Amino acid sequence: MHYDFKNIQAGDVSLAYVERGQGAPLVLLHGSGPTDLRTWGQQIEPFAEHYRVIAYSQRYHYPNAWLDDDSSVLSTYVHASDLAALIAALQLGRVHLNGFSYGADIALRFALEHPDLLHTLVVGEPGLNSWLVTLPGGAIQFAESARTLQAAKTEVQNGNLARGLQLFMDVVMGVSAFDQIPPALYERLLANVRLIGYEQTEISESVTDITRAEATAIRTPTLILTGDESPEAFLLVSQELARWIPHAEQAQITGASHLLHVMNPTDYNATVLRFLARHAPDG
Numbered sequence: 457m458h459y460d461f462k463n464i465q466a467g468d469v470s471l472a473y474v475e476r477g478q479g480a481p482l483v484l485l486h487g488s489g490p491t492d493l494r495t496w497g498q499q500i501e502p503f504a505e506h507y508r509v510i511a512y513s514q515r516y517h518y519p520n521a522w523l524d525d526d527s528s529v530l531s532t533y534v535h536a537s538d539l540a541a542l543i544a545a546l547q548l549g550r551v552h553l554n555g556f557s558y559g560a561d562i563a564l565r566f567a568l569e570h571p572d573l574l575h576t577l578v579v580g581e582p583g584l585n586s587w588l589v590t591l592p593g594g595a596i597q598f599a600e601s602a603r604t605l606q607a608a609k610t611e612v613q614n615g616n617l618a619r620g621l622q623l624f625m626d627v628v629m630g631v632s633a634f635d636q637i638p639p640a641l642y643e644r645l646l647a648n649v650r651l652i653g654y655e656q657t658e659i660s661e662s663v664t665d666i667t668r669a670e671a672t673a674i675r676t677p678t679l680i681l682t683g684d685e686s687p688e689a690f691l692l693v694s695q696e697l698a699r700w701i702p703h704a705e706q707a708q709i710t711g712a713s714h715l716l717h718v719m720n721p722t723d724y725n726a727t728v729l730r731f732l733a734r735h736a737p738d739g
Contacts (some may be wrong), residue, residue: 469538556579
């Protein structure tokens with residue numbers, strides 16, 4: 457699709473976004489690393505047939521300007537504050553919020569801090585590494601992923617961007633996923649590849665994850681999505697999250713790894729739209 461970027465001043469940062477459709481606002485929140493608002497290319501128009509869709513790029517992500525202070529690249533508090541400022545600037549009121557990967561981590565933080573601004577919450581495979589290491593087999597999985605991510609960070613920092621991206625994709629999508637990336641997606645990922653250098657490789661870097669106790673306070677209708685081909689770590693965390701968020705629903709997208717919405721957009725879109733329809737504000 458064609459991306460007609462707009463810009464909005466959200467607190468202390470200017471954020472690029474696209475907007476389509478009319479009706480109740482639906483905000484799409486991309487993940488960390490080499491993604492940006494364009495990851496939602498197969499959702500924006502279908503969702504816009506039913507909702508006012510806003511997809512935006514988080515601070516540091518294309519096409520936003522790089523900030524001199526990079527201390528908040530992976531702070532869910534900062535990104536949740538940015539989201540609240542964007543909602544206020546666009547006068548959206550209460551929104552449906554859909555986030556994946558680290559965007560899901562941010563969405564969970566936002567649900568805790570701004571429940572009055574949410575109709576529904578959709579989270580696709582949040583990282584929550586601080587949870588993963590407490591689950592059976594999770595500490596080993598995190599250690600293995602961290603080693604590969606550290607190698608990816610080193611490659612990127614040394615200017616070997618393609619190799620760094622390949623190692624990153626091995627962690628989040630599974631080995632050999634890199635070879636299946638279409639050229640257009642590859643170019644989009646490269647636009648944000650420097651952000652791989654900020655991926656978490658130590659549990660001490662997960663300090664802004666929500667806690668289990670905080671998860672019990674989320675009362676917003678919540679849908680937790682996983683892929684049947686995703687690395688086991690994401691399934692472990694998502695299942696644990698569903699145990700703690702009251703009345704959370706779960707659904708699995710078939711034939712999809714971590715980028716659920718990219719790998720099977722037909723099932724992903726239908727699953728999300730069914731959930732939103734059942735929890736419409738006037739429903």
